[in-house]
Amino acid sequence: MSKTRTAASETEGARDDTARSPSLWLAVLSLTAFAALIALGVWQVERRAWKLALIDRVEQRVHAPAQPIPSPGVWSAVTAANDEYRHVSLTGRFLHDRETLVQAVTEEGPGYWVLTPLQRGDGTQVLVNRGFVPSERRDASARRDGNPDGPVEITGLLRMSEPKGGFLRNNVPQHNRWYSRDVAAIAAARGLHEAAPFFVDADAGSQSGGGPIGGLTVVRFPNNHLIYALTWFALALMLAGWLFVTFGGGLFRRQRIVHEPAGGPDASARRTGSDAGTIVEQT
Structure with a gap:
């Protein structure tokens, strides 16, 4: 009976050690x-x-300092990594009848960006984000005094196209609803066949009185x-x-070796085998 209990105890202890x-x-x-x-x-x-x-x-x-925008011959090589936010300058004449309003939220409140093609002397066009107008001034007739008819010089920051749309909202060109400044889509909708693949955010100083509020680019x-x-x-x-x-x-962990005589006082409680004279304890 004693040997059977001892074997079972050893087996249970081994199982516990394995589980732990x-x-x-x-x-x-x-x-x-x-x-x-x-x-x-x-x-x-x-x-x-x-x-x-x-x-x-x-x-x-x-x-x-503002530098001339890249020439049409290198437009295909313009990239965000190499060119975005460059301070550039360009001259031409605004095509106000082809402007596009893109919904925006700025420090001035909700409203629209006014993107107007600038017709250049070489026949190409560059979309210029002239700045922000509130909803009550979205109609061009409400800001006619701020739309120059003659040649203008614009300085601003070169920006890359924003294709497809804004966050969870796609552009709908056929209904003239724009949520991002998608240059290719706007150029196609406005019949611009020689448009640059980028646009320019105009500086505040490039705008005439009564026009959109420029210089609101957030960097x-x-x-x-x-x-x-x-x-x-x-x-x-x-x-x-x-x-x-x-x-x-x-x-x-240190190990403590305990040597007990064969007839020690705890022998009956701690001795279970023939080699039980040496007991190893964890400390």
Whole structure:
């Protein structure tokens, strides 16, 4: 009876130790998660460096003296990375009868951007975002005094086309409803066959009295990459601590060897086998 109870006790203890010990698959998943968190943190650090370089580049473009817009021969090579927000200048005559109103919300409130083609001397056209008008001035007749008829010189920021539409709202050219400054679609709707693939946000100083309010371009680039990086690294650190406690804690536990004489006072309670004279205890 005593031997049977002892064997059952040893089997139960072995089962408990197995249940308590972390499994291999859990270790592999934890290490994979740790590596992924570190990779995400490093990626955010790299993104932050890229964003800071972008902000510095754009700031230099915005505040640089105005230069002539790219010539038609290189329009196909104009890209956001190389050209957007360049301070440019151009001359021509506005085609006010082909203006397009694009819904907008600005610091002045809700209303419209007024995009008007500028006919240039070489026969090409460039869409110019002349600025913002509130809803009560959307009709061109309400701002006729601000629409110059003769040649004008415009300075502003080169912007890339905004195809298809705005957030959850698609442009509807056939109904003259516009939610984004889609240059190709506006040019097609207004019969502009030599239009540039970009548009220009006019400076405030380019507008005449009574015209749209220019100079409202918002140049802002969210830069939260440092916070994201610190978050990923903090999660990796917490996971590393959990891994250490769960898998590595036993490496630093001291063992105390207890030698008991064969007839010690606790022998009946602690001796279960022929080698029970030496007992190992965790401390």
